[in-house]
Amino acid sequence: MAVFTSVTLDDLSQWIKQFPLGKALALKGIASGIENSNFFLTTERGEFVLTIFENLGFEQLPFYVQLMRHLAERDVPVPAPVPTHAGELVVALAGKPAIIVSKLDGSSQMDPQPVHCAEVGSMLARMHLAGRDFPLHQPNLRGLAWWVETVPKVLPFLDADKAALLASELAFQRDFAAGPVYAQLAQGPVHADLFRNNVMFVGERLSGCFDFYFAGWDSWLFDVAVTVNDWCIDLDSGRLDQDRVLALTRAYHAARPFTAAEAEAWQTMLRAAALRFWLSRLYDFYCPREAEMLTPHDPTHFERVLRERIAVPAPGIQA
Incomplete structure (x- = not known):
C-alpha cells in the first residue's frame, strides 16, 4: 500500500460529496505495501480508508469489492465498502478507480503467538465457507499462469543456483497442478495474501482482515x-514453529474440516505458497515501478522459506 498517486484534501473537497460521509477533514498516506495508493481518511462521519487502484481497472474491481461486501454481510470481519449516494462502490479519482471502506479497529500483531494463529485459522475457515455462494468468479491472478509467464522475466537476473531452484520448483508445481490430487482440492474465493500486516487485533481478539486485492x-x-x-x-x-502451525490448522479444521486430498497436498501447497511470494518479490525487485513511498520486499526471505519447505516437512494436517 504505497502512494503512487498523490491526492490532497483540496482534491477531495468536491469528490467526497458523492458519498454520505460529510466533509473530508484529514488525509494521510499509508506507506506499507506495494500495489495501490492508500490513505487514512477522516471525515465528518468517522475514520475510513481510501484506496486508489494503480494496476486494476474498473472492469476487474467488482470481484474484489463485491467479495468484501459479501463477506461483511455474512459477519466476516472485513472492511465494508461505502457506496455513493447513487449506490456505486467504485468511482474515479485522479483518473483512476477508487473506493472508500470502513476502517478496522486494532493493530497488526507482528509477533504472533499460538492464540493469535488460532484466531486467524478460525477466521480464514469462516471466510472460505462464507464465500461458497459468492456469485462472481475470477482466477487467482498471481496463480500458476502468472508464475509460468513471470519466471522467464526474472531468470536472467539470478545466479545459477537460484535460477535452478526457481525453474525446478515451477516444473514441480506444474506437474502437481495437472495431477489427480490437485483436481480434488476444494476451491472458492481466497484472500491469497493474509499476512500479519493484513490482520488486525484488539488484544488477543481478531478484529478484522483487509487488503483483498x-x-x-x-x-x-x-x-x-x-x-x-x-x-x-x-x-x-x-x-516453521510447530505450536503455531498446529494452532492455526486445528482451529481452521474445527470450522471447516480438511479433506483427505488436502492432507495429501499439504506439503506441496506450502511450497507453492512460498514460490508465489518469492517470485512476486523477485519481480518487484528487478522490475520495479516508481512510487513516492515504495520499498520492495527482500526476495531472499521467501527463497529461504521455499528451501525450508523443500527440506523439512511441516506438521501434517488431518482429514
Missing part, C-alpha cells in the same frame, strides 16, 4: 498455506 478463485488449501508461511514461521530463518 490479490483475491481470486483458488484452492482453499493454498490460502491456508500462504497464511501459515507468514504467521507460523521464524522470520529470520523461514522455519
